[in-house]
Amino acid sequence: MTDVRQPxxxxxxxxxxxxxxxxxxxxxxxxxxxxxxxxxxxxGFTLVLLYCAAGTSLRAARAVALxxxxxxxxxxxxxxxxxxxxxxxxxxxxxxxxxxxxxxxxLKGGIWIGxxxxxxGMGLGGQRYRxxxxxxxxxxxxxLMAVGLWWLNRPFDPAAHRLPRLYFSDDxxxxxxxxxxxxxxxxxxxxxAWLGLVAYLQFVRxxxxxRNMALAGFLAGGIGFAGGQCIQALHAWHPAVFQVGVLAxxxxxxxxxxxxxxxxxxxxxxxxxxxxxxxxxxxxxxxPADEAELTAAHEAGxxxxxxxxxxxxxxSDWPSLEWILEFGLVLGMLPLVGILGGRYFPxxxxxxxxxxxxxxxxxxxxxYRHDDVPLLIGWIILAVVPVGTAAAASWWLAWRGGRxxxxxxxxxxxxxxATWLYFGLNWAFFxxxxxxQKWTGRTPSGLIFTVCAVVLTLGAWRLHRHPQHERGEHLExxxxxxxxxxxxxxxxxxx
Numbered sequence: 001m002t003d004v005r006q007p008x009x010x011x012x013x014x015x016x017x018x019x020x021x022x023x024x025x026x027x028x029x030x031x032x033x034x035x036x037x038x039x040x041x042x043x044g045f046t047l048v049l050l051y052c053a054a055g056t057s058l059r060a061a062r063a064v065a066l067x068x069x070x071x072x073x074x075x076x077x078x079x080x081x082x083x084x085x086x087x088x089x090x091x092x093x094x095x096x097x098x099x100x101x102x103x104x105x106x107l108k109g110g111i112w113i114g115x116x117x118x119x120x121g122m123g124l125g126g127q128r129y130r131x132x133x134x135x136x137x138x139x140x141x142x143x144l145m146a147v148g149l150w151w152l153n154r155p156f157d158p159a160a161h162r163l164p165r166l167y168f169s170d171d172x173x174x175x176x177x178x179x180x181x182x183x184x185x186x187x188x189x190x191x192x193a194w195l196g197l198v199a200y201l202q203f204v205r206x207x208x209x210x211r212n213m214a215l216a217g218f219l220a221g222g223i224g225f226a227g228g229q230c231i232q233a234l235h236a237w238h239p240a241v242f243q244v245g246v247l248a249x250x251x252x253x254x255x256x257x258x259x260x261x262x263x264x265x266x267x268x269x270x271x272x273x274x275x276x277x278x279x280x281x282x283x284x285x286x287x288p289a290d291e292a293e294l295t296a297a298h299e300a301g302x303x304x305x306x307x308x309x310x311x312x313x314x315x316s317d318w319p320s321l322e323w324i325l326e327f328g329l330v331l332g333m334l335p336l337v338g339i340l341g342g343r344y345f346p347x348x349x350x351x352x353x354x355x356x357x358x359x360x361x362x363x364x365x366x367x368y369r370h371d372d373v374p375l376l377i378g379w380i381i382l383a384v385v386p387v388g389t390a391a392a393a394s395w396w397l398a399w400r401g402g403r404x405x406x407x408x409x410x411x412x413x414x415x416x417x418a419t420w421l422y423f424g425l426n427w428a429f430f431x432x433x434x435x436x437q438k439w440t441g442r443t444p445s446g447l448i449f450t451v452c453a454v455v456l457t458l459g460a461w462r463l464h465r466h467p468q469h470e471r472g473e474h475l476e477x478x479x480x481x482x483x484x485x486x487x488x489x490x491x492x493x494x495x
Contacts, residue, residue, distance in 0.1 A: 009277050018046075022419065046459070050273060071268075084101070305334065358425055397410050
């Protein structure tokens, strides 16, 4: 493999933080697992550009898609009331509530990004993970999650005032409220699943990169979530601090919740970038074979099924589909098979499949819930054009990958497309918060997103722009799966 000069730690953390801040800040408008996936894709593209530049395009696409899937798992956790413990007006001045809420956010943030770190580490490391074997692992993790829910998140009987011993949402012990609505928590189940995944990586696969990235992600996510909320809680506890000097001009327009999200995202992306930096030589040296175990027809079927399920779960009124979004581990099983076994699916997932629900939610808000954009025009500019652009880019990148395209060029194009696609959709969602117009609560966040998008664009433009990384004709094409002996049904899918 061609030797590639690795960026310094400061540059790496800066680009990772910009990707995470942009993605997680935008995620705040879209929510849940599908919103988190856009942040995972942005961070994934950035990590690949930084540390996997000389790898193959398919290896890079798998790493990006795995990062997006990994960060979706934590979307099942509730955290609004945990934040409330640190800043609800009735709790201002209660240090015990503040500390308990911050501890809960550290734990939930650590689990959230720890799972993402494990999966992106699996994609960047040198081991080959088979789709069938990974499906069995996910089923095992789902079982561990059920055990963790029973052990740490039960009992849950609000009517009888019976709650788990470790409960990080609002309850009667903190304040008396007539509208008290306790929420069931699932962090215990995901914590046990994360521990099970770390044990699998440590003792079964001996994948040190993935194990260490799981730990780095836990630390980055925990510090990021709790640290970001410290800023918002400081504003809630001591608003006068922000009403003097230069801050006084900004304070009325700042969405402090979104600032918390942006800070969380910056730690998420910057922390994973730092974790990769310490493994930069190993990542550059290890390269699993670009095997594809699924036929194109199977990949297309998986992609269509996933798209239907995710759109139905997000936009239909079928209660029977709510479990798809309530249990992130279950949601991730289908794409994991396609990502690890497919030749095209990783590209499709990293771009159009992640973009599909984001475009749909933007269209719903601007053209259905409000009349800011006429319905026909909304469908064209908010749905068809963004998703069509992402789909075209994924097809082109997959085609170029089959012809030997290097990861650097794949990541450069993918990062630029994803950055400006999500920036543009969120800008429309924000109703165009131009700084020269009357400022609103969205203007400061819009300025931060603009800076992050420009930083990522400069990084994509400048990093690894060398002829030997832009030409891939000397590489071997990716072998296609065969039907018959030695093909997908005979090659040991569960090996």
